[in-house]
Amino acid sequence: MIDGDVYGEEYSFSMSIDTTEKYQLIKTEDGLCLQLSGDWRFQSGIPDIDILLKHLINTQPVNLSFDCHRLENWDSGLMTFLVNLLKSCKQNNISVLQKTLPAGIHKLLQLSFAVPERKGARRAILGQPVLAKIGNVTIEMHRNWSDLLAFVGEIFFGFLNFLRGRARFRYSDLFFQIEAAGPSALLIITLISVLIGMILAFVGAVQLRLFGAEIFIANLVGLGMAREMGAMMTAIIMAGRTGAAYAAQLGTMQVNEEIDALKTMGISPIEFLVLPRLIALCLTMPLLCIYADFMGIIGGAIVSATMMDISFFQYFQQIQDFVPLKHFGVGIFKAGVFGVLVATAGCFRGLQCGRSASSVGFAATSAVVTSIVLIIVADAIITVICQIIGI
Amino acid sequence: MAEIPHFDIRNLTIAYGDVIIQEKLDFTINRGEVFVIMGGSGCGKSTLLRHLVGLMEPSIGDIFVDGVNLWQSSSEERNQIISRNGVLYQGGALWSSMTLAENIALPLTEYTDLKQKQIADVIAYKLSLVGLAGFEDYYPSEISGGMRKRAGLARAMALDPDILFFDEPSAGLDPVSSRLLDDLILELRDSLGATVVVVSHELASIFTVGDNSIFLDPNEKTIIATGSPKKLLETSDDPRVIQFLTRTT
Numbered sequence A: 001m002i003d004g005d006v007y008g009e010e011y012s013f014s015m016s017i018d019t020t021e022k023y024q025l026i027k028t029e030d031g032l033c034l035q036l037s038g039d040w041r042f043q044s045g046i047p048d049i050d051i052l053l054k055h056l057i058n059t060q061p062v063n064l065s066f067d068c069h070r071l072e073n074w075d076s077g078l079m080t081f082l083v084n085l086l087k088s089c090k091q092n093n094i095s096v097l098q099k100t101l102p103a104g105i106h107k108l109l110q111l112s113f114a115v116p117e118r119k120g121a122r123r124a125i126l127g128q129p130v131l132a133k134i135g136n137v138t139i140e141m142h143r144n145w146s147d148l149l150a151f152v153g154e155i156f157f158g159f160l161n162f163l164r165g166r167a168r169f170r171y172s173d174l175f176f177q178i179e180a181a182g183p184s185a186l187l188i189i190t191l192i193s194v195l196i197g198m199i200l201a202f203v204g205a206v207q208l209r210l211f212g213a214e215i216f217i218a219n220l221v222g223l224g225m226a227r228e229m230g231a232m233m234t235a236i237i238m239a240g241r242t243g244a245a246y247a248a249q250l251g252t253m254q255v256n257e258e259i260d261a262l263k264t265m266g267i268s269p270i271e272f273l274v275l276p277r278l279i280a281l282c283l284t285m286p287l288l289c290i291y292a293d294f295m296g297i298i299g300g301a302i303v304s305a306t307m308m309d310i311s312f313f314q315y316f317q318q319i320q321d322f323v324p325l326k327h328f329g330v331g332i333f334k335a336g337v338f339g340v341l342v343a344t345a346g347c348f349r350g351l352q353c354g355r356s357a358s359s360v361g362f363a364a365t366s367a368v369v370t371s372i373v374l375i376i377v378a379d380a381i382i383t384v385i386c387q388i389i390g391i
Numbered sequence B: 001m002a003e004i005p006h007f008d009i010r011n012l013t014i015a016y017g018d019v020i021i022q023e024k025l026d027f028t029i030n031r032g033e034v035f036v037i038m039g040g041s042g043c044g045k046s047t048l049l050r051h052l053v054g055l056m057e058p059s060i061g062d063i064f065v066d067g068v069n070l071w072q073s074s075s076e077e078r079n080q081i082i083s084r085n086g087v088l089y090q091g092g093a094l095w096s097s098m099t100l101a102e103n104i105a106l107p108l109t110e111y112t113d114l115k116q117k118q119i120a121d122v123i124a125y126k127l128s129l130v131g132l133a134g135f136e137d138y139y140p141s142e143i144s145g146g147m148r149k150r151a152g153l154a155r156a157m158a159l160d161p162d163i164l165f166f167d168e169p170s171a172g173l174d175p176v177s178s179r180l181l182d183d184l185i186l187e188l189r190d191s192l193g194a195t196v197v198v199v200s201h202e203l204a205s206i207f208t209v210g211d212n213s214i215f216l217d218p219n220e221k222t223i224i225a226t227g228s229p230k231k232l233l234e235t236s237d238d239p240r241v242i243q244f245l246t247r248t249t
């Protein structure tokens, strides 16, 4: 079958068709024999199979046998080589005499072909056109928002049940969540708020000094903290701290089928898991916000006292006179709203979580992102409304 | 038989999105029998179980529980039906923020008027049934995988449900505990008259406890054999079923 002329010189010496240091392809009376020799481990290099396959396809032997008496060490490197070889031989109707392989290799090969690949199991995601991708992302986003709306609806009904005293959750959970969200966040809130207060004072000081109006630094800091920065910074800290924790907790419960276990007990995860967290944040955030306002104002006082010789007494007197309580009210109201948003986003992402460890990480990240977006948007809306109704 | 079957599954198709896992499933589960769901790994047994317990809505087809169509009834009615199930998940699914005692206590406080003392007694009894006496105050993270599974079993049995679903109850258990588990399943059936639906790979246990069974195939995507496992072994001529039941290749 093999035309001597075609293979010329190669064929003429010792009947060898393809030779490398690892294998030799030799003609036998009824086909070809692949002689394997030396070290066939990944670390010592596995020869490229394409050249061998080209030779095989060109010669179309009736069968292919193996000679392994010079084969030394081998590992999965040899096995993957053989699996690929067997697959292409099957495609090209070359029968392979597997029995001529050493018993161990033969067994492993048989095992790897024992369970045929499941129809349609392999996924064809690669090569999706850009337009299809954009479409899929859009559909996904749309679904996301309608899921969120449905979730908010469920929370609403859960809350109604709570008001009627029929919600199923353990009060010990609520207290635990309040403790986890509130007191343990105080340290970081102190640090951030004092610094924010100082920064506000610094920025203002430079400008106000030009007009000799240093005392107004108190108005600036007081108003800034009370209306905006107190609530905003608390919310952002809580989004990173508590919102992400909620997403991770509920996400892990989703992975462990704990949420399913609740559902099959007829206990609504919304009431049992989401409500205590939501109520806890809604209660603690305003308190934390008051604390943050106060800390920020103290930060401003430190800067005024050290840089501008405004005494503490003057500073606080100024705030008392020019920053009426309603501004604090606006901030505290915002904090309550932000609390609801952070808890909702965290729990929503957590319950939406898939069934793997990486999706828990993703849930935590997207909880923070969602929270921060919602916080800023809500802040803008509330500010506009306050403007309109003149608070 | 005039009696309404406990579970009646008609033309059920189960799928994740567009990916069909199993289709055209038709079978009934009678009251007081141990029903085994068999099939190779990844063929959709756990998914089928999630449909039977009402966690997933069928893409096509209906599930009747005691003659009531699960997904045609109101969500309150469905919740009521669902909460009568005892379910043991493949991984145990204990609530990780609660001790074993609290895990078992939760359904009891939700659905019964038992006093603290009585609840404690029930917890101790259920834990001793699964060989975990004295582990009341352990958190799920403090016990081994097999123990978690058994604790999950104790929780599933907390309310003495008349139907229990076990997803691979004996996976991860030693041979002795796994024997005890079989005894427990038979005891639940015989003394409480409970229906038990088991997903299992354990041949010994399949033959000991199984009254009736279905065999799912991942390629056909449907049931390829039904009947009592012992009968199947004697009479089936489908090589895939024989392979599974005799552990040959």
Ligand SMILES: Nc1ncnc2c1ncn2[C@@H]1O[C@H](COP(=O)(O)OP(=O)(O)OP(=O)(O)O)[C@@H](O)[C@H]1O
Residues within 6 Å of the ligand: A355, B016, B019, B021, B039, B040, B041, B042, B043, B044, B045, B046, B047, B048, B090
């Ligand atoms: N969340 C999911 N999304 C998409 N496909 C899934 C999901 N979960 C499982 N599948 C697919 O559904 C099929 C059946 O999974 P299932 O967990 O029901 O198998 P199983 O029969 O219980 O297997 P095992 O015996 O290993 O537990 C699998 O092929 C899997 O790829």
Ligand SMILES: [Mg+2]
Residues within 6 Å of the ligand: B045, B046, B047, B090, B167
């Ligand atoms: Mg499974």
